[in-house]
Amino acid sequence: MSSKKITSYIWSHDLSPEQSCELIARANFFKKTLRNTPENQPLRGRQIVLLFVEPSTRTKLSFQMAAQRLGAQCLIVDDPASSSLVKGESLQDTLWTLDSLGPDMVVVRCGGDLALDQLADQLSCPIINGGWGSQSHPTQALLDLMTIHNHYSKLEGLKVALVGDMDHSRVAASLAPLLLACGAQVKALAPESLYAKKIPGVGELDSMEDLLDWCDVYYGLRVQFERHQSLSTKKQTLEQFKQEFSLDQHGLKRLSPQGVIMHPGPINWGVEFQPEVESDPRFLVRTQVENGVYMRAALMDFLLESEK
Numbered sequence: 219m220s221s222k223k224i225t226s227y228i229w230s231h232d233l234s235p236e237q238s239c240e241l242i243a244r245a246n247f248f249k250k251t252l253r254n255t256p257e258n259q260p261l262r263g264r265q266i267v268l269l270f271v272e273p274s275t276r277t278k279l280s281f282q283m284a285a286q287r288l289g290a291q292c293l294i295v296d297d298p299a300s301s302s303l304v305k306g307e308s309l310q311d312t313l314w315t316l317d318s319l320g321p322d323m324v325v326v327r328c329g330g331d332l333a334l335d336q337l338a339d340q341l342s343c344p345i346i347n348g349g350w351g352s353q354s355h356p357t358q359a360l361l362d363l364m365t366i367h368n369h370y371s372k373l374e375g376l377k378v379a380l381v382g383d384m385d386h387s388r389v390a391a392s393l394a395p396l397l398l399a400c401g402a403q404v405k406a407l408a409p410e411s412l413y414a415k416k417i418p419g420v421g422e423l424d425s426m427e428d429l430l431d432w433c434d435v436y437y438g439l440r441v442q443f444e445r446h447q448s449l450s451t452k453k454q455t456l457e458q459f460k461q462e463f464s465l466d467q468h469g470l471k472r473l474s475p476q477g478v479i480m481h482p483g484p485i486n487w488g489v490e491f492q493p494e495v496e497s498d499p500r501f502l503v504r505t506q507v508e509n510g511v512y513m514r515a516a517l518m519d520f521l522l523e524s525e526k
């Protein structure tokens with residue numbers, strides 16, 4: 219793997235586009251081999267802590283399964299009520315405590331108020347961002363890069379449309395710059411009330427029709443109902459969102475037969491996607507989840523290998 223080594227992974231640009239693409243090869247190698255060769259466990263003897271103080275199913279379990287398949291021991295802190303967080307210890311102090319315990323790596327999912335990037339620079343063990351507020355979710359971006367690359371055998375020139383909650387989606391914030399850096403084109407379609415923060419280099423689409431005629435990858439973003447009430451204002455209602463920004467049977471007909479449909483999950487069925495999307499052969503969401511295990515394995519292996 220190419221030159222500059224990093225120890226923590228907080229933003230998708232912490233790895234160069236070349237390093238990100240090289241991780242795809244490593245992840246695909248693990249996808250072929252990891253289950254079948256228990257003797258080949260590069261992280262045997264390592265201890266990896268998952269500190270998850272925001273809800274998670276896919277990310278947490280895929281990190282856990284990846285760590286275990288690599289031979290590492292995986293310790294999980296995900297219930298604030300059973301840690302000192304309930305006594306009022308701050309998340310920052312919790313991370314310092316974990317660091318002092320001496321794990322080989324900590325994967326953190328947390329809200330946006332923690333200065334995770336600054337903290338990662340001060341701690342001695344490598345930190346992986348497992349989803350940070352609305353700021354970033356770079357391992358989701360990596361697994362999506364892998365899924366798109368595996369499908370098309372390229373990234374250069376592909377047209378990726380992001381649809382929905384652009385303002386609150388940390389996935390959009392991490393995926394768009396990574397795709398652009400790898401030579402893909404990225405455009406967004408979002409209601410005005412959910413698209414105030416523009417991402418440099420991301421173009422705009424005017425309508426669902428334009429989007430469906432343009433894109434290779436239709437990427438639905440979950441409406442982050444837990445983070446805002448933008449769809450209950452007079453300006454934009456949930457019903458309007460469903461009419462203008464939901465993928466349904468008409469959209470499926472218009473989308474290119476060679477196109478693919480992605481979403482980071484969890485899907486709000488009836489909001490981002492209508493139920494008929496699930497049985498469409500272009501629906502790649504299960505593949506994204508599967509790839510998540512191997513991409514996270516590849517990343518942990520890469521970050522820890524220089525210390526072997």
Ligand code: ASP
Nearest residue numbers: 349355389440482483484
């Ligand atoms: N699971 C992804 C995340 O944690 C996507 C989402 O929740 O909308 O950001």
